[in-house]
Amino acid sequence: xxxxxxxxxxxxxxxxRRLCTRRSSGAAGPGSGATIFALSSGQGRCxxxxxxxxxxxxxxxxxxxxxxxxxxxxxxxxLRLLSDPRSGEPLDRALVLWFPGPRSFTGEDCVEFHxxxxxxxxxxxxxxxxxxxxxxxxxxxxFTRRAFANGKLNLTEVEGLADLIHxxxxxxxxxxxxxxxxxLGHLCRGWAETLTKALAHVEAYIDFGExxxxxxxxxxxxxxxxxxxxxxxxxxxxxxxxxxxxxxxAHVVVTGPPNAGKSSLVNLLSRKPVSIVSPEPGxxxxxxxxxxxxxxxxxxxxxxxxxREGVGPVEQEGxxxxxxxxxxxxxxxxxxxxxxxxxxxSCNFLATVVASVGAQSPSDSSQRLLLVLNKSDLLSPEGPxxxxxxxxxxxxxxxxxxxxxxxxxxxxxELAAVCGDPSTGSPLLTRARHxxxxxxxxxALSHYKPSKDLALAAEALRVARxxxxxxxxxxxxxxxxxxIFRDFCVGK
Numbered sequence: 001x002x003x004x005x006x007x008x009x010x011x012x013x014x015x016x017r018r019l020c021t022r023r024s025s026g027a028a029g030p031g032s033g034a035t036i037f038a039l040s041s042g043q044g045r046c047x048x049x050x051x052x053x054x055x056x057x058x059x060x061x062x063x064x065x066x067x068x069x070x071x072x073x074x075x076x077x078x079l080r081l082l083s084d085p086r087s088g089e090p091l092d093r094a095l096v097l098w099f100p101g102p103r104s105f106t107g108e109d110c111v112e113f114h115x116x117x118x119x120x121x122x123x124x125x126x127x128x129x130x131x132x133x134x135x136x137x138x139x140x141x142x143f144t145r146r147a148f149a150n151g152k153l154n155l156t157e158v159e160g161l162a163d164l165i166h167x168x169x170x171x172x173x174x175x176x177x178x179x180x181x182x183x184l185g186h187l188c189r190g191w192a193e194t195l196t197k198a199l200a201h202v203e204a205y206i207d208f209g210e211x212x213x214x215x216x217x218x219x220x221x222x223x224x225x226x227x228x229x230x231x232x233x234x235x236x237x238x239x240x241x242x243x244x245x246x247x248x249x250a251h252v253v254v255t256g257p258p259n260a261g262k263s264s265l266v267n268l269l270s271r272k273p274v275s276i277v278s279p280e281p282g283x284x285x286x287x288x289x290x291x292x293x294x295x296x297x298x299x300x301x302x303x304x305x306x307x308r309e310g311v312g313p314v315e316q317e318g319x320x321x322x323x324x325x326x327x328x329x330x331x332x333x334x335x336x337x338x339x340x341x342x343x344x345x346s347c348n349f350l351a352t353v354v355a356s357v358g359a360q361s362p363s364d365s366s367q368r369l370l371l372v373l374n375k376s377d378l379l380s381p382e383g384p385x386x387x388x389x390x391x392x393x394x395x396x397x398x399x400x401x402x403x404x405x406x407x408x409x410x411x412x413x414e415l416a417a418v419c420g421d422p423s424t425g426s427p428l429l430t431r432a433r434h435x436x437x438x439x440x441x442x443x444a445l446s447h448y449k450p451s452k453d454l455a456l457a458a459e460a461l462r463v464a465r466x467x468x469x470x471x472x473x474x475x476x477x478x479x480x481x482x483x484i485f486r487d488f489c490v491g492k
Contacts, residue, residue: 035061036138036146037129039122046117051125054143057134058109062098064132065091065113065125072098082113084128091124092116106143107150148473155473156185159431163247170296171415175246175422175430184427184434185472191441194229195465198222202450202458219450226448226461233442236429242420243428244435245330249291249298250418252411253325255353256335257345258306261374264398265335266303269294275303285318287325295412297419302329307353308345330418331368331411332357338373338395354391368414372396376403434471441467 035055041048053061059071064085072078075097082091095114104110115121129135144161147153153161160179167173178184201222254262263275263284270292275284288303302325305318326332334354336346357369371393377400394410396403420428429435444464450457 035135036142037061037126037135038138038143039126040112040143041117045119049115049117049122051113051115051122051129052143053111053129053135054104054106054108054138054146055134056109057132058111059098059100061129061132061135062096062111065128066096072096074098074100074103077114082115082125082128084124084131086128086131091128092121094125102150105152106146107152108146154182154185156188156434156471157182158473160184163430169293169298171246171419171422172298175243175420175428178422178427179430184429187427188468188471191229191232192465192468194225195461195468198226199458199461199465202454202461206454206458223450226445230442230445233438233445236426237435237438237442239420239426239428242418243430244432246298246419246422246428247430249300250330250415251302251325251328252294252299252331252333253302253304253329254333254335255304255307255322255326257337257343257349258308260306260335260337261398262306262335263303265333265372265374265396266290266301268398268401268404270301274301281306281308285315287318287321295408295415297412297415299415307349326353329367331370331414334369334371335374336371338375339378341373341390350390368418370394370407370410370414372407374398437467437471440464 033056035053035057037051037053039049040052041050062071063069065082066080067083068080072080077095077097080094080096082094082096083089084091092115094116097112097114099105099110099112101108101110113125115125126137130137144153144158148155148158157180160176160181164173164176164180167176201218205219254266256262258281259279263277266275266288267273267277270290272290274290275288284303284305286305290301292299292301294301304322304325305315307319307322309319311319332353334349334357336349337343340346354369354371357367371391373393374396375398376395377397379395394403394407396407422428429438441464444460444467447460448457448464449460
């Protein structure tokens with residue numbers, strides 16, 4: 001239905017065109033010869049749909065559809081009757097907002113039509129706009145691209161806006177808002193200013209050092225600032241995986257011996273029947289994955305085959321895949337039957353999986369593990385039997401739900417360590433592009449050795465500064481920009 005509406009609008013826009021005599025009241029900006037329009041609200045029936053335009057003919061289109069000579073007050077909602085400019089037939093009674101450039105989202109003249117959200121109304125307004133000379137349907141992300149071209153957003157803010165639109169969890173929303181607010185961009189600009197200042201000092205020393213016209217310690221101060229920047233870059237790069245996990249999702253693997261309750265836990269955490277639950281050991285023979293929101297963090301949750309030896313070839317393949325997933329996990333939920341801790345399978349699991357992960361040196365990059373003792377409803381009031389070698393653990397009953405709140409709180413803390421806390425600390429690096437440019441900057445600074453060759457040191461600073469500039473959108477290639485803006489919907 002909605003694809004058909006957009007096709008009709010595009011066909012109307014390809015009709016005979018005349019030059020528009022009205023000039024834009026705002027800054028034209030790059031690429032603003034055409035005025036674009038699109039449905040900006042979600043597709044489907046709704047109470048209110050928002051259709052917007054951007055470009056020099058926006059005011060002209062508003063006059064034509066409302067059949068009034070004067071534009072409404074800027075940035076104030078006005079009730080207007082919209083009519084088809086070709087037939088004069090009424091289309092809808094709508095709220096219209098006029099945003100003259102440059103004080104608009106794109107920096108150009110913009111109009112928003114808040115119409116009733118039925119398909120017939122939206123179709124009629126889109127076709128009417130397509131019939132106005134100088135207007136054409138927008139491409140995906142074109143509104144945001146114009147905002148970037150007109151200096152309304154830098155590239156990291158554009159990425160933050162895209163992440164905010166696609167955010168599915170509370171943590172993703174917080175991180176995207178911080179990036180949209182410009183925190184990462186401000187940080188990179190501050191680093192770039194440090195390099196600019198250092199570069200100016202080095203080049204001044206090259207040009208005027210022999211004339212004794214420079215203050216003492218100029219090069220030493222530049223060297224101190226560059227070395228401090230190297231430390232800051234290294235710290236952010238060590239945290240790079242956390243930001244990418246926050247954007248794409250952390251990998252949490254549920255593992256344990258057969259019949260420990262792994263599938264029951266996956267169903268409980270995902271709040272839907274992802275896995276088959278049966279008292280028969282070896283029911284799960286493949287890796288079952290489902291995306292879930294755990295304590296506000298995005299997670300890819302994997303249910304795996306029970307770890308045991310001496311079974312048929314199909315289940316053995318499932319066990320092999322389970323061990324493969326374990327190696328890829330960011331967080332392991334190790335499950336044991338609390339009423340069967342003395343069994344050979346439980347002892348073997350504790351000695352191999354739990355002990356090996358616990359033996360890793362604690363660091364942000366190492367795997368993390370939570371030991372969960374399920375079936376606590378089968379225990380006596382005193383709890384599990386005496387096991388002095390049992391690592392720290394959580395008691396849970398997937399049957400009754402007892403202990404689930406404690407598990408969710410423990411997961412929140414572990415996932416905050418794995419993904420980073422988006423509400424505190426320095427901005428996270430959420431994309432491989434960020435990591436690439438910061439690593440390139442750090443690599444260039446490794447060649448900064450003013451004591452050996454000042455000219456090469458200056459070039460190293462220029463290369464490093466170029467990486468920071470490209471991270472926020474300066475000097476970016478068209479191919480990179482195309483990939484970034486492709487993530488947006490048509491009306492954004």
